[in-house]
Amino acid sequence: MAKRSIRVVVIGAGMAGILAGIKLREAGFDDFVIYEKADRVGGTWRENTYPGLTCDTPSHHYTYTFERNPDWSSYLPPGPEIQDYFEGTCAKYGVDKFIRFNAEIDSAEFVEGRWHLHLQSGERDVADVVIAATGVLHHPSVPDIKGLEDFRGKLFHSSRWDHNVPLEGKRIGVIGTGSTGVQIISALAGKAELIEHYVRTPQWIMPVDNTPYSEEMRKSFREDPAALEAAMKTEEYLASVNSYTQVITRENMDAAQFWKATCLQNLEESVTDPVLREKLRPDHEPLCKRLIFSPDYYQAIQHPQAALVPEQIERIEADGIRTGDGQLHKLDIIVLATGFKADQFMRPMQITGTNGVTLESLWERRPKAYLAISMPDFPNFYMLNGPNGPVGNFPLIDIAEHQWHYIAQMLEKLRNGDCTGICASAEALEAFEERRIEAAKKTVWFVGGCKSWYLDAEGIPSSWPWDYNRFVAEMQQPKWVDFDMTGT
Ligand code: NAP
Secondary structure (H helix, E strand, C coil), X not given: CCCCCCCEEEECCCHHHHHHHHHHHHCCCCCEEEECCCCCCCCXXXXXXXXXXXXXXXXXHCCCCCCCCCCCCCCCCEHHHHHHHHHHHHHHCCCHHHEXXXXXXXXXXXXXXXXXXXXXXXXXXXXXXXXXXXCCCCCECCCCCCCHHHCCCEEEEHHHCCCCCCCCCCEXXXXXXXXXXXXXXXXXXXXCCEXXXXXXXXXXXXXXXXXXXXXXXXXXXXXXXXXXXXXXXXXXXXHHHHHHHHHHCCCCCHHHHHHHHHHHHHHHHHXXXXXXXXXXXXXXXXXXXXXXXXXXXXXXXXXXXXXXXCCCEEEEECCEEEECCCCEEECCEEEECCCECCCCCCCCCEEECHHHCEHHHHCCCCCCCECCCEXXXXXXXXXXXXXXXXXXXXXXXXXXXXXXXXHHHHHHHHHCCCCCXXXXXXXXXXXXXXXXXXXXXXXXXXXXXXXXXXXXXXXXXXXXXXXXXXXXXXXXXXXXXXXXXXXX
């Protein structure tokens, strides 16, 4: 039977949007466009260019399964290498010609069975299906610190690094102790006159060996893909992934001992000054916040041109940062490594589905979607890495591939003419949310009482609250009874 011709709009040409492009082509969809607001692909890897940027998950796991990269320079390769990987893969799979750059979408409305999209340029497009691949962490979170605008030096967010500002001979303050702040300190210690790290909450630091891969190893990975897969899935790696998940879901709190003991040993053995060591000692459960993997943070913070500032920030003044003990720390540059608003997704796009339902009204309390992918009243609108989607520390690239496998089955139904509209039913979403929130309240992110970007405005963890295997099982095939289908 002849297939229906379906027009697909993908929003965003980051890791997930490129994946969508590759998979659409592979499945023979040739009427699609990827709208990208910037002038290059890459998403996170295009926007973040701060010194020390690396992946915080192992590089060989941070690739598409169908496009491994035997040439990563190390376990945690630098950001520009990852950007090159995405640009290269995009070109190799012929996706670039489907991308419209500098094309930001303002709104999308479902009218008479199709999505009508308005671009900022004034242009319009009409599509049968919209795939939102807009990323999770891309709206900078600017902290509510008094006097931010009073600073006379240079101040910028880590994801908006100003490369015109020279660092040599400067006094730099970095606020924030997530992966970003830790990576910046590691990169800049000794490269500036002074680098101060403002640490409100000390983090557990997991040691990691980031020795570069030798040419010999890379050659063996190039010549033997099976050797690469085997190197990725060593027993040690699989055991640690399993144990990590068990701690998050609190199925086996004995497993927490391994993480705590390893991080504790790292702290005790790496930091020689007992006073500094105490200042760096976390007081929360490991994994209660996203665990930081770093080969060199403790070495960096002990550099003679680096300093830890554990005192709370009172305010920012013209010349620097005033801390709670009354001291003014004179600075030339302040970097806000203060993370992202993790609840934005496609916003500020205005999206209106059937019956006049808007995204803002559906998400009034919190962002939600059935299995992170589909929403009632938003037929044929699907998300990659949508709300409550991240699974533990697993790379989002792997998550997106599984989600695509699921979405592709809905696209096939539409293309086969089985129906013209598919979205999760309101009942299915509410039942899913109930189960999800109940499970989320049992995770270490909730029980541990930490603050982190994993929590929504009401303090409910907004990540996948079950284990990875359950996620993979759920992504195998849609349960069609959970979907409303129109035009059958
Ligand atoms: P983050 O983990 O959300 O950390 C934000 C930091 O800013 C926290 O230490 C927080 O302190 C601090 N902070 C916020 N407001 C503050 C204030 N008013 N005063 C003092 N400190 C304040 O952000 P991130 O480091 O950018 O990382 C976000 C996520 O991005 C990571 O978890 C990771 O998933 C991803 N990431 C990935 C990579 C990679 O793979 N390349 C690299 C970096 C980041 P509190 O802890 O006290 O709240």
